Amino acid sequence: MRADRLMAILLHLQAQGRTTVRELAERLEVSERTIRRDMDALCASGIPLYALRGVQGGWVLPEGYRSKLTGLTSGEIRALVLLQESSVVRDLTLDGETGSAMAKLLSALPSDKRGEAEFVRRHLHIDGAGWHGTGEPAPWLQTVQQAVWEGRRLRFRYASAYAEGRETEKTVSPWGLVAKRQTWYFVALAGEENGEGGGELRTYRVSRVLEAKLTEERFEVPPDFDLAAWWEQSTRRFKEGLPKYPAKVRLREEALERLERERFASVGATVRREDGWIEAEVDFQTLETARDLLLVLGASAAALSPEELRQAVRRAAEDVLAAYGGGPATGESREE
Known part of the structure; x- marks a missing residue:
């Protein structure tokens, strides 16, 4: 899409300071003629681009135009960079979007902060897989994720944790996803009538989902629902109920x-x-x-x-x- 390409041009200019039409065309895999039209469009929209002539020439943005995220501390920058290494991001197939967001973030940082972020990326890696495999298979994670994202009720077959070979069929409203170490769970409202009111919040392990299908029924999560707080309380109640x-x-x-x-x-x-x-x-x-x-x-x-x-x-x-x-x-x- 052209809007995405125009944004990519601006981000590249902010990160590099100067670039040529040929470099942009190769990077974005379009013709140089297309890039020239894009530059005209950016200038017409009020972006203060200007061209430098000669061997060292190219398109540049005025230094004062660059957006600088000066509010980010060094610790916050390191935390954001390390987020891209998370196995959770890969499980949810968000690694591409995370990389794109990180590129936008880095391009908007001042040069000293951008150098620090690049240092972290080069010198620190978090291997979420550990030494003992990559976690349990969860083939229906993407379907559950979609139900959470889109607010759609989910119909699924579920393997019991207490009776081998026992399966149940359920239709629930998934309110949230939780990753604990390398295991995925989803919190869902079960037993409600017509998707409204009543029911009980329960936790399901994604790896025990045998088959899942989205329905056309919609639901709304209460605005005051705090997934992290609910999970902490649920975990505490679970531990208190264990034999001692x-x-x-x-x-x-x-x-x-x-x-x-x-x-x-x-x-x-x-x-x-x-x-x-x-x-x-x-x-x-x-x-x-x-x-x-x-x-x-x-x-x-x-x-x-x-x-x-x-x-x-x-x-x-x-x-x-x-x-x-x-x-x-x-x-x-x-x-x-």
């Missing part, structure tokens, strides 16, 4: 830091001892969860109570030792 297995453990500093990052453990009160150990009260989900996490921490952690947890860790350690030919710690064979 309280225990007291002894930890090294590095083990405490790792345990604090665990999804299935909540570290409470801690006491630092003079010998370097830390005693902590921890709520695990189950006895099995506590046993497995303590085994992973190895010699950096030990269960103090309850006694059944101490025995469970001991038995599991003996089984590991036996698997490597050392036999159980008691010296006796044991079968279960």
Whole structure:
């Protein structure tokens, strides 16, 4: 479209300071004649373009015309640049739009700020994929995204998280998308009549959507709905509803830091001892969860109570030792 091309010309001039008709024609993949007509159109619309003659000539904008985003701090510029690296942006197929927006942003920055942004792009990369794959498949993410963007109700088949092989069919009004690490969820109003009033906000995992189809029914999200606040409250209620297995453990500093990052453990009160150990009260989900996490921490952690947890860790350690030919710690064979 011509409007897009005219905007691209202006952005290129702001970023480069001077350019020739040939450079613009090659960059925009049009003829030099088309570029000359575009320049005439820009001048006629009041853009203060002027041409320099000679070998070093070309089209330029007056320095005073350039729009400068002086309100952006260095930290804000770094944050915007790093947004382009997000796996969330790639999942939603917005990487092209993000790159275009970033080009517009950089072209409008003062030269010193533009140099800082370019430095960040060259020297810092965030690999959202991690070492263990690229996240779970979510083939219907684009359809769910479209339903959210356009305010259209969604009909879909959903695989139950609690009963293998069980499927349900639902029609909901998706109010928002949430990316937690590399997993996508959508928050939707379910059970409402005729798409208005009633119903209940629920969370669905996009990877469990087996098939999805947009309907022609429309919905409106209440203007006071705050997705981030609702998600935080929902997550807190979910964690509070999980089963708890309280225990007291002894930890090294590095083990405490790792345990604090665990999804299935909540570290409470801690006491630092003079010998370097830390005693902590921890709520695990189950006895099995506590046993497995303590085994992973190895010699950096030990269960103090309850006694059944101490025995469970001991038995599991003996089984590991036996698997490597050392036999159980008691010296006796044991079968279960």
